[in-house]
């Protein structure tokens with residue numbers, strides 16, 4: 001029962017390892033190197049990477065930028081709460097803010113165009129989770145993250161909050177419409 | 184020191200020696216752990232029955248309260264109380280030494296109890312439903328953080344008593360040569376625990392002061408980075424501890440010897456060196472953290488730790504295979520495993536723990552710890568799927584298995600309901616495996632974790648998850664209930680045995696420790712094709728192929744979402 005007794009050979013580190021262990025360590029190490037390699041590889045050849053672009057911000061500053069977009073490009077409002085639906089020019093910067101318990105505003109984007117999506121929180125931590133695609137990232141108060149997104153499928157997409165933010169967490173739902181180019 | 188003649192007890196069945204002070208502390212810590220397992224288990228049932236969409240039991244506020252308490256009672260209080268018992272066993276019992284400073288050890292125990300109770304009260308007062316992570320700036324009552332700090336200080340004292348006992352044993356020459364492998368594994372757990380508790384203090388003390396109004400602001404990103412230095416590393420204590428328990432069970436049930444001490448100890452060393460920053464994988468989708476930092480900290484740190492787990496995953500069953508072949512179970516690749524004592528819960532629990540931890544917990548952990556793949560997993564219910572596989576199938580089931588050994592050896596009671604005990608690891612282990620697996624499946628479909636209602640009742644805008652997501656959450660609910668019944672059986676059997684089990688006679692008492700015997704030389708010359716453990720190697724290859732296939736399936740799934748940059 002030597003796993004619970006001192007090793008029988010005092011110089012146990014000189015005991016040669018068995019072939020089964022040596023082979024397995026070599027295989028496992030090789031696999032770990034492949035695991036490592038895949039991440040830089042995807043930065044070069046893959047299309048889904050989160051950018052490093054992030055800035056310090058304040059709730060007021062971020063809300064102001066979102067409001068400017070809403071004032072300029074609102075095309076209609078939805079629900080009893082009159083949530084603005086904003087259709088900014090293709091390829092522009094858009095601002096999605098999270099707050100208890102809403103993602104605001106709704107955007108209408110054009111399929112195939114690339115947008116710079118800015119996200120931040122006005123209060124607690126929230127989680128941006130775009131369904132049914134299942135794209136997820138963290139949204140922190142005081143930090144503004146910029147992610148470029150290229151919607152390549154049209155339809156109605158839902159933003160669910162996936163960071164617990166209080167008792168109304170499950171009602172924190174937002175929306176993005178992706179439409180085909182008109183004309 | 185006044186020594187009575189009954190300070191050291193030799194267990195007639197196992198030959199293990201227990202020092203009285205250590206023995207009482209082991210019992211107290213194990214019992215306290217099981218009490219929190221019971222509370223956490225009742226909460227587990229309530230949480231499961233709420234997330235099972237067809238039942239949806241609790242209202243939202245109670246659900247989040249129950250979820251917060253469930254996380255802390257299980258992940259922190261149950262597991263760490265039991266780990267302190269394991270530390271005292273691995274030092275005092277295995278080294279046949281007296282326990283260093285028993286009075287200070289009792290102080291540590293008292294602090295842990297006070298801390299755990301304080302935290303629970305804070306949660307049940309209703310204004311501290313902040314989840315296990317307690318991310319700022321969402322506030323909890325100051326007593327929540329204070330309770331956690333007191334518990335951590337108590338656990339830290341336990342760690343130092345363990346280290347002190349190692350020093351005493353060496354000074355008093357209770358053993359010759361190096362410490363046993365299991366003690367070495369426990370030492371690994373202890374070193375990681377000290378690092379972890381330091382990180383916890385760095386973040387929880389300012390958070391406590393913030394909550395009490397003495398500090399005006401804590402940066403949420405800084406909080407996350409340091410909190411995970413504590414939160415993730417604390418799970419590595421568990422890994423080191425339950426891997427030690429695997430080796431312990433292999434030695435107790437089969438008389439198995441490590442194939443080579445060098446490899447097994449080297450793998451434990453990798454845990455100490457590389458596990459800490461692996462916590463970087465919790466902030467892979469956070470703003471303000473660079474890709475270089477993420478890749479660096481998840482690659483070298485995590486993958487070398489993964490390597491260590493892959494090594495243990497081979498060497499533990501490998502040691503069992505060698506021991507079984509020595510006994511003559513030498514036919515073909517798998518006779519050794521077919522003829523293993525599957526009806527002995529000490530073995531079956533340990534082996535299900537090993538397989539579940541490797542296949543479900545290990546593979547899913549690496550997948551979601553990959554920088555880009557994390558985008559399609561972060562904060563979905565896939566995440567609790569993963570950690571229920573690692574912490575519940577891995578750690579909790581390993582601890583359950585070793586309890587069946589400790590009841591006769593430590594408590595000197597015969598097990599009651601042996602027939603049920605035989606089935607308990609299967610019900611719990613397989614129930615929990617299905618539970619974890621279907622959580623992962625639902626997470627892949629975008630179902631959120633820590634979320635009261637996947638139907639979004641009362642939301643101005645709605646969303647309908649696909650029917651398959653509801654189906655998976657339903658199966659998860661059924662599997663979860665099965666696992667809770669398995670956990671309940673464990674508590675009934677162990678508590679029942681301690682209270683009502685037949686008393687086992689014949690302990691011999693001594694006034695001085697008896698020396699540790701030397702181990703026999705390592706086994707050589709079994710197996711096929713120059714492999715000492717060919718059956719284990721074949722199983723390891725099955726594992727590797729599953730790993731590779733599942734890993735690349737996830738890349739393919741990632742490639743199908745919108746281009747992001």
Ligand SMILES: [Cu+2]
Nearest residue numbers: 126161163165
């Ligand atoms: Cu939220």
